[in-house]
Amino acid sequence: MFYAQLLVNGLVQGLVIGLAALSITLVFGIARFPNAATGDAMTLGGYSALAAFKATGSMALGGVAAFLATAVVSLLAYLAVFRQLANRSVVSLLVASIGVAFFIRAVLGVTFGHAQQVFMAPLSRPYVLGGVRITPLDLQLAAVAAIALAAVFGLLYFTPIGRQMRAVADNRDLARVSGVRPGRVMVALWLLAGGVAGVGGMMLGVKTIVSPESGWEMLLPAFTAAILGGIGSPGGAVLAGLLLGVAQEASTPFVGFTYKIALAFVIMLAVLLVRPRGLFGRVEGAR
Amino acid sequence: MSAQSVAQPVAADMTERGSMAGAPLLLGVEDVRGGYGEVDILNGVSLFLRKGEIVTVAGTNGAGKSTLAKAVLGLLPRVSGRILFEGADLVGLSTEDRVGRGVGYVPQVANVFAALSVVENLQVVVGVKDQRRRIAELFEAFPLLAERRRARAGSLSGGERQQLAFARALMTSPRLIILDEPTAALSPAKVAEAFELIARLPSLNVSVLVVEQRARQCLAVSQRGYILDGGKVAIEGEAAMLLADERAAELYLGRTEKRHS
Ligand SMILES: Nc1ncnc2c1ncn2[C@@H]1O[C@H](COP(=O)(O)OP(=O)(O)O)[C@@H](O)[C@H]1O
Ligand SMILES: [Mg+2]
Numbered sequence: 001m002f003y004a005q006l007l008v009n010g011l012v013q014g015l016v017i018g019l020a021a022l023s024i025t026l027v028f029g030i031a032r033f034p035n036a037a038t039g040d041a042m043t044l045g046g047y048s049a050l051a052a053f054k055a056t057g058s059m060a061l062g063g064v065a066a067f068l069a070t071a072v073v074s075l076l077a078y079l080a081v082f083r084q085l086a087n088r089s090v091v092s093l094l095v096a097s098i099g100v101a102f103f104i105r106a107v108l109g110v111t112f113g114h115a116q117q118v119f120m121a122p123l124s125r126p127y128v129l130g131g132v133r134i135t136p137l138d139l140q141l142a143a144v145a146a147i148a149l150a151a152v153f154g155l156l157y158f159t160p161i162g163r164q165m166r167a168v169a170d171n172r173d174l175a176r177v178s179g180v181r182p183g184r185v186m187v188a189l190w191l192l193a194g195g196v197a198g199v200g201g202m203m204l205g206v207k208t209i210v211s212p213e214s215g216w217e218m219l220l221p222a223f224t225a226a227i228l229g230g231i232g233s234p235g236g237a238v239l240a241g242l243l244l245g246v247a248q249e250a251s252t253p254f255v256g257f258t259y260k261i262a263l264a265f266v267i268m269l270a271v272l273l274v275r276p277r278g279l280f281g282r283v284e285g286a287r
Numbered sequence: 288m289s290a291q292s293v294a295q296p297v298a299a300d301m302t303e304r305g306s307m308a309g310a311p312l313l314l315g316v317e318d319v320r321g322g323y324g325e326v327d328i329l330n331g332v333s334l335f336l337r338k339g340e341i342v343t344v345a346g347t348n349g350a351g352k353s354t355l356a357k358a359v360l361g362l363l364p365r366v367s368g369r370i371l372f373e374g375a376d377l378v379g380l381s382t383e384d385r386v387g388r389g390v391g392y393v394p395q396v397a398n399v400f401a402a403l404s405v406v407e408n409l410q411v412v413v414g415v416k417d418q419r420r421r422i423a424e425l426f427e428a429f430p431l432l433a434e435r436r437r438a439r440a441g442s443l444s445g446g447e448r449q450q451l452a453f454a455r456a457l458m459t460s461p462r463l464i465i466l467d468e469p470t471a472a473l474s475p476a477k478v479a480e481a482f483e484l485i486a487r488l489p490s491l492n493v494s495v496l497v498v499e500q501r502a503r504q505c506l507a508v509s510q511r512g513y514i515l516d517g518g519k520v521a522i523e524g525e526a527a528m529l530l531a532d533e534r535a536a537e538l539y540l541g542r543t544e545k546r547h548s
Contacts, residue, residue, distance in 0.1 A: 179413030
C-alpha cells in the first residue's frame with residue numbers, strides 16, 4: 001500500500017520532470033543545443049499560473065496562462081538571442097541559454113520578490129482507492145499535463161508543421177531541399193518547448209512552492225530524463241521522466257528526502273556511462 | 288529500379304545519346320568558386336545543361352563534385368560566380384526558394400528522413416499543389432514504396448531507400464534534378480535499373496545533372512559530361528567523345544573498364 005502511494009506521488013512528480021525533459025529534448029533535437037533556460041522557463045510558468053489562479057481560482061486557466069506566457073517568452077528568447085547565434089557552436093548556445101536563464105530569474109525576482117509563494121488550493125477530501133489516496137488536485141494536475149502532452153504529440157505526429165519539425169530534427173539540409181523553411185519550424189519549436197516547460201512549472205509550483213529559484217533546481221532531473229529517454233526522442237523523454245519521478249519517490253524511504261535529487265545525478269552518470277543513447281534513443285536522433 | 292509508370296511515356300526510339308544542341312539552356316554555372324570555410328574547394332567551375340539533357344559530372348574522390356551540387360542548391364556556405372537556372376541567377380536565393388523554382392536534389396548520403404515513415408518522407412515536401420495526387424502518382428511509379436508506405440525509412444533496404452530518395456525529390460515535379468552518386472549504395476544488380484530510371488527522366492520533362500563514380504555507365508545514358516579535378520573542369524565534351532578519349536580514360540574513367548565502351 002505504502003509503495004502504491006509512492007507510485008502515485010512519483011507519477012505526478014514524474015509528469016513534472018517529463019514535461020521539462022520533453023522541452024529539453026525538442027530543443028536539442030531541432031535547434032541542437034542543451035537549453036539551460038528550461039528550468040527558469042518553468043519558474044515563469046509557475047508565476048504565470050499562480051497569477052491566473054489567484055485571479056480566477058481555476059487550475060485549468062492557470063495551466064493555460066502558464067503555457068501561453070512561457071511560450072511567448074521562449075519565442076522572444078529565440079528571436080532575440082538564439083536565432084542570432086544559430087550558426088555558432090553548441091557551447092556558445094549553451095552559454096547564451098545560461099544567460100537567458102539568469103535574465104528570466106532576475107526579472108522574476110524583481111517583479112515578484114524572493115519570498116516563496118504557494119498555491120492556496122482549497123483542501124478537498126482525497127479519493128481513496130484500495131488504500132491509495134489520490135487528491136482531486138493531483139487529478140486536475142495530471143489532466144492538465146495529459147492535455148498538454150496530447151496537444152504536443154498530436155501536433156508533432158499529425159500535422160504538417162509537426163512533420164516538418166521531425167524532418168528538421170532528422171536531417172536539416174534534406175528538409176531544406178524539401179522546401180521546408182527552418183524559420184517557421186523554429187518558431188513552432190520555441191512556442192511548443194516554452195509551453196510544455198511552463199505547464200511543468202505550474203505543476204511544480206502547485207506541488208511545492210513558487211520562488212525564483214524553484215525551476216532551476218529541476219534542471220538536473222529534467223536533463224537526466226532527456227538523456228535517459230534518448231536525447232531527441234519526445235516519447236522517451238516523457239517516459240523517462242515518469243520513471244525518474246517514481247524512482248525518486250520510491251527511494252525516499254531509503255535515502256531520505258534531501259538526497260532524492262542526488263539520485264537523478266547518479267542515474268544520469270550511469271546512463272552516460274552504460275548506454276549513452278538512452279533507453280529509447282535512436283542513432284539518428286542525436287546526429 | 289522498377290518504375291513502370293514513370294516509364295510509360297518513353298519513346299522507344301528516343302536516341303539515348305542524341306544531341307540536344309538546339310534545346311534551350313536550363314542551367315548555366317559560370318565561374319563558380321567557394322567552399323565550406325576559408326579554403327576554396329571550387330576553383331572556377333563552369334558548365335551548362337540544356338533542357339532535356341542528362342549530363343554526367345565525374346572525377347576522382349575529393350574533386351569537388353558533391354560540393355558543386357551543394358553550391359547549385361545553396362547548401363554551400365560561401366559561393367561566388369553565377370548559377371543561372373532558366374535564365375535567373377540562383378546565387379543569393381535560399382535553398383527553399385531554389386527548390387521552389389524547380390530544382391530537385393538527391394544528396395549523396397542521408398538522402399531520406401530515416402526517422403519518418405515512407406509516406407511522411409513524401410508528405411513533408413512543401414510546395415506541392417495536389418499532394419495526395421502526386422503521392423499516388425509516385426507510389427504508382429514506385430510500387431515497392433507503396434507496399435512499405437508505413438515503414439520507417441531508416442528500415443528500408445539500400446535499393447528501397449534510393450527509390451524513396453528519388454520519389455521525394457520528384458514530389459515537386461522539378462525541371463532539373465541533381466543526383467549525387469545515385470548508384471553508390473546499390474547492389475550491382477540494382478545499378479543497371481537505376482541507370483534505366485535516370486535515362487527515362489527527360490521524357491518526364493526532368494533534365495538531369497548526375498554525379499557518378501561509375502562514369503562509364505553514366506556517360507552511356509548521358510549526352511555530355513564534365514570531369515572535375517581539383518575543383519575545376521579538367522575535361523568536357525560529348526559523352527561519346529569522353530568515352531573514346533584516351534586521356535580521359537587513362538586519368539579518370541579507369542582503364543580496366545575500357546572494354547565496356
Ligand atoms: N562539409 C565539409 N566541410 C569541409 N570540407 C568539406 C566538406 N565536404 C567536403 N569537403 C572537402 O571538399 C573537398 C571536395 O569534397 P567533395 O565535393 O565531397 O568531393 P567529391 O564529391 O568529388 O568526392 C574535399 O577535399 C573534402 O574534404
Ligand atoms: Mg561526393
